Amino acid sequence: MKRVIGYLLGMMLIFFANSTYAAEINQGYTTVEQAVKQFEEKHGQGIKAPTFLPLQYSQQKGRVYDSDAKLELEYTHQSETLIVFVSPNKEPLRTSEFHETVLLKDGTKAYYRVSTPGFHQLDFTKGNLNYKIWASSKSKYVTSSKELVRVANSII
Structure with missing residues (x-):
């Protein structure tokens, strides 16, 4: 029984x-590919989803927020999460809030910090778009800016 x-x-x-x-x-939520396509159609310009990820994520999904025309790509595997946000560049990045400035492979400045409530965060502007890449600070695979820079370099 x-x-x-x-x-x-x-x-x-x-x-x-x-x-x-x-x-x-x-x-x-939809597939990453469909979300990227929706965002491209809405903004009339091409973007790329990351081709480098720090691990093989079992779930990959995306969505476009209509209210502020922001793209969210979410990659998860067990307790590991990586999120990429892309939005129109309506206001400059607040670079003073970041701990480290790094250069991407094309010379673009990117800004890194570990933010509250505990995310590794890398932000940069490319063209007229802002990119934010987040990973949990408890991640076994993202432990510094280096992994997020590799993700960013695969987007640009």
């Missing part, structure tokens, strides 16, 4: 976990 109850509880957890994930996908 205990086995049957345990089995039923397990099945219910799987069902609710899957329905929660499906609801999340239905809240504007």
Whole structure:
């Protein structure tokens, strides 16, 4: 009897976990490729999703926010998360808030910090777009600016 109850509880957890994930996908998330295409159509210019990622993420999704025309690309694997935001360059980056200035491969200045509540963050402007790349500060794979710079270099 205990086995049957345990089995039923397990099945219910799987069902609710899957329905929660499906609801999340239905809240504007789509594939990374579709989200990039939507953003490009909205802004009339081409952009690239990262071709370098610090690990092989099991879930990759994206969405475009209509209210501020921002693109969000989210890569997750277990407790590891990497997020890339792309938005129109409406205001300059507040570079004084960052700990380190680094150069990308094309000479673009990028700004790195570990922010509250605990994200590695690399921001840069390319053309008329701002890019923000975030990874959890608890990540085993992103431990400094170097990994985020590699992600950024794969975008530009």
